[in-house]
Amino acid sequence: MKLEKNSLIADGFAHPKISQEHILNINSDNISVIRFEGIQVRIVKINNEPWFIAADICKALEIKNVTNAIKTLDGDENTLCSIKGIKSSAGLPLFNLVAESGFYKLITRSRKATKDGTFAHRFANWVFRDVIPSIRRTGAYGVPFGELNDLTRRQKQYKEKSSQRGRDLQACREEKASLQREERALWSKHQSDWVEEC
Known part of the structure; x- marks a missing residue:
């Protein structure tokens, strides 16, 4: 990521500012969806790797503050993208994407995912008991990206x-x-x- 001029925070440390060139531009045709009990998790395939819309994951895990949740991830586990023709729940054309490893980290770090009876707990069980074993056995879960x-x-x-x-x-x-x-x-x-x- 490039640093823009005068991008120093008060302590004198460089603070990267994201410019438009660092935002991925995605076409809405490149989105697939998995559903669990009425909750949709949108998935974007980038370089043949699945990236998940952070707001969707947080909704499934009953996490209210998406920004705080993704701050805990490594820098290469999240990115910003715009999706042509779709706006976020905040009305902005930008979405936070989370890499597969970040997706699993968010699940394992979620407090609600460990509480029996919560939606987040059922969602985490579904991911770890159904989705991941299916991927290990067959190389995929559910409907292939192209067909979706x-x-x-x-x-x-x-x-x-x-x-x-x-x-x-x-x-x-x-x-x-x-x-x-x-x-x-x-x-x-x-x-x-x-x-x-x-």
Whole structure:
């Protein structure tokens, strides 16, 4: 990471400032999702390695402060990225990503993950009892990235298409209602006794 000029903190130590060139730019098509009991954890594949959206992991582990959680990780275990077309829960286009090793560290360091009955405990058990053994045995867990990405892309296309169809249908309904009003007006004007029969 480059240091910008005048980037000294009060004690005279260099403090790195992140510039735009250090933020990974990711396309939303490169995101896959795993789900556990209704919680989604988005995964981005970078150089064939999975990176997890920190806010999603923290939500699953019932950790309220994402920033504090990732501060405990090594520098190479987290990074910042922007994902085209998606904004974070704070409304910003930037996300903290956590490497696989950081993902496991967050789980093992979570206090709630050690308390029976908590969601975080069930999530940690799922990761350690189902996900990791499956990866060890088969080399993967669940649906492969390519297939998930294809499904995600097609779901997005469907949503866009169905939204457009919904707008078109609404426009058709409005047009139909307008034509019906126009028809009544014509009949009323030229043959008022027919309108009374209806």
